[in-house]
Amino acid sequence: MFEFFPGFDPATFEWNWTWWTTVAWSGRVLGIALIPTVLLQRGTRPMAALAWILTLLAMPFIGAALWWIIGRNHMRRRKRRRSRAQARISRSFHDLARGSDADAAVAADNPLSPLNSLSAISPARNLVLHDEHGIFPPIRDNLARPLPSSAVAFDAFEAAIRDAKHHIHFEFFIWREDATGQRFRDLLAERARAGVEVRILYDAIGSSSIRKRFIKPLLDAGASAAPFLPVRLLERRLRVNFRNHRKLLIIDGEVGFTGGVNIADDYLEWFDMAVELRGPIVYQLQEVFAEDWHFATGEDLAEERYFSGLSDHSPAAIEADDTGALTGQTASSEENMRERGDLPRAIPTVARIVASGPDDTLDTIHKMFFLAITSATERLYLITPYFVPDSAIMAALQTASMRGVDVRIIVPQQSDVPITQHAGRSYWEGLLEVGVRIFEYRDRVLHAKLIVHDRDHIFMGSANMDIRSFRLNFEANCVLESHPLNRQMCRLFLETQSRSTEIELDAHRARPYRTRLMEGFARLLSPLL
Numbered sequence: 001m002f003e004f005f006p007g008f009d010p011a012t013f014e015w016n017w018t019w020w021t022t023v024a025w026s027g028r029v030l031g032i033a034l035i036p037t038v039l040l041q042r043g044t045r046p047m048a049a050l051a052w053i054l055t056l057l058a059m060p061f062i063g064a065a066l067w068w069i070i071g072r073n074h075m076r077r078r079k080r081r082r083s084r085a086q087a088r089i090s091r092s093f094h095d096l097a098r099g100s101d102a103d104a105a106v107a108a109d110n111p112l113s114p115l116n117s118l119s120a121i122s123p124a125r126n127l128v129l130h131d132e133h134g135i136f137p138p139i140r141d142n143l144a145r146p147l148p149s150s151a152v153a154f155d156a157f158e159a160a161i162r163d164a165k166h167h168i169h170f171e172f173f174i175w176r177e178d179a180t181g182q183r184f185r186d187l188l189a190e191r192a193r194a195g196v197e198v199r200i201l202y203d204a205i206g207s208s209s210i211r212k213r214f215i216k217p218l219l220d221a222g223a224s225a226a227p228f229l230p231v232r233l234l235e236r237r238l239r240v241n242f243r244n245h246r247k248l249l250i251i252d253g254e255v256g257f258t259g260g261v262n263i264a265d266d267y268l269e270w271f272d273m274a275v276e277l278r279g280p281i282v283y284q285l286q287e288v289f290a291e292d293w294h295f296a297t298g299e300d301l302a303e304e305r306y307f308s309g310l311s312d313h314s315p316a317a318i319e320a321d322d323t324g325a326l327t328g329q330t331a332s333s334e335e336n337m338r339e340r341g342d343l344p345r346a347i348p349t350v351a352r353i354v355a356s357g358p359d360d361t362l363d364t365i366h367k368m369f370f371l372a373i374t375s376a377t378e379r380l381y382l383i384t385p386y387f388v389p390d391s392a393i394m395a396a397l398q399t400a401s402m403r404g405v406d407v408r409i410i411v412p413q414q415s416d417v418p419i420t421q422h423a424g425r426s427y428w429e430g431l432l433e434v435g436v437r438i439f440e441y442r443d444r445v446l447h448a449k450l451i452v453h454d455r456d457h458i459f460m461g462s463a464n465m466d467i468r469s470f471r472l473n474f475e476a477n478c479v480l481e482s483h484p485l486n487r488q489m490c491r492l493f494l495e496t497q498s499r500s501t502e503i504e505l506d507a508h509r510a511r512p513y514r515t516r517l518m519e520g521f522a523r524l525l526s527p528l529l
Helices: 019-040 046-058 060-071 075-097 116-121 150-162 179-193 212-221 281-297 331-340 364-375 391-402 418-425 428-432 467-472 483-498 505-509 513-524
Strands: 139-147 167-172 197-203 224-228 248-251 255-259 274-278 347-356 379-383 406-412 437-441 450-453 457-461 475-481 500-502
Touching: 019 046, 019 060, 046 060, 139 150, 139 281, 139 483, 150 179, 150 248, 150 255, 150 274, 167 179, 167 281, 179 197, 179 212, 197 212, 197 281, 212 224, 224 281, 248 281, 255 281, 255 457, 255 475, 274 281, 274 475, 281 347, 281 475, 347 364, 347 483, 364 391, 364 450, 364 457, 364 467, 364 475, 379 483, 391 406, 391 428, 406 418, 406 483, 418 513, 428 437, 428 505, 450 483, 457 483, 483 500
Parallel strands: 167 197, 197 224, 379 406, 406 437
Antiparallel strands: 139 274, 139 347, 167 248, 248 255, 255 274, 347 475, 379 450, 437 500, 450 457, 457 475
């Protein structure tokens, strides 16, 4: 026990004080001094807190550096600033929406069955206004068109950008200086030169390869661009661990996109997807962007010109043509998609946006996933590139399968983040034992995010099934209620399953000791993944 007291000789009961003793005791005092910050941080799970405390005691200097950079939630002060911004913007949105079509909003006492618990979280009945946890009310009179590949999504993005008349709001986690990145930079600069307001928000870490000279043509054309939470080494509080993982594109307040697709060449080779939305749901995306933009730049976008069509949406106003294509697409883009056979139909849907981040004490995305799993009665089909569940999600999946729900999960066979893949595989045995079916997609890297829930709901957006999306990233997902849309995405899931290899319990148990050891080590790091 005397090892805890550097410099103390138990044989003579004397202190041998040297420079090393001074360093060791300084580290010990530092580690002990930081323990209260671990204990008092809201939302830290007991096992994670214990791991941090042991690290601070065993390796005080390294532990203190890690805790300061990636352990502490530095969002408290920024949460207050963000909350004030949200309050101002939401009040403005409330005024804008006051004269809108009240029938478009689905009242909380008439929720999206069977996800009534999601609606019960938010009493809001306003068309746009969300509650403090980023949960918008479900609204009718929308059209949704899934974009089942990055190539299709990029063509749809380009078509919408070319048609922009008033403004373009462009927010992505990853934007690279490659051919795809330049393609969209040049498109956005062209529209800015044509007098369209262009605002670009990119994550400072996810898009760290972006240089000033790459952005300069946009700024010269009149566009505005800003990094989200830039990392400054000399700043008192580093914010490396909290990233904006959202992917949003809003054109003229009339068409919006979200999903998993980032702006880079890699995504053309990967399996990814997005969704195109029209109708009042676009204003929910607009509010998410407006709050992020205000947080990053201080500019308030809660003006009528960004929400001028708030009362104009009705099924007749957003009809699809006979092919199911949304109006406003360019002919060349539509023809290219038809040639590839990738053009899906636009389908009427009830919709809502669910947004969350490290400034959200409820972990809203996590609760959305949990409620989706626990409310499923027939089937629950999941596609996720990163599967690192916490104990609540793990228990929810197990009990869903034990209740007789057909639970299937598709993950990549080859991952762009191998350590996350190893961590995910460490959870499989507990799921396979209770009848959950797990598949590894073998064609290429999988980056899509999708949940097909029973026969009426689907979930699409930026969030993965992992700790980072649950608690550390700013995320945005859409919940869509439509039986035809559910059926369409169920077919896509089964097609993806046909190109995947099912994991068998006996074979999984027989994997080598070295593999299991690697997976166990990766699982220990899962809170950081």
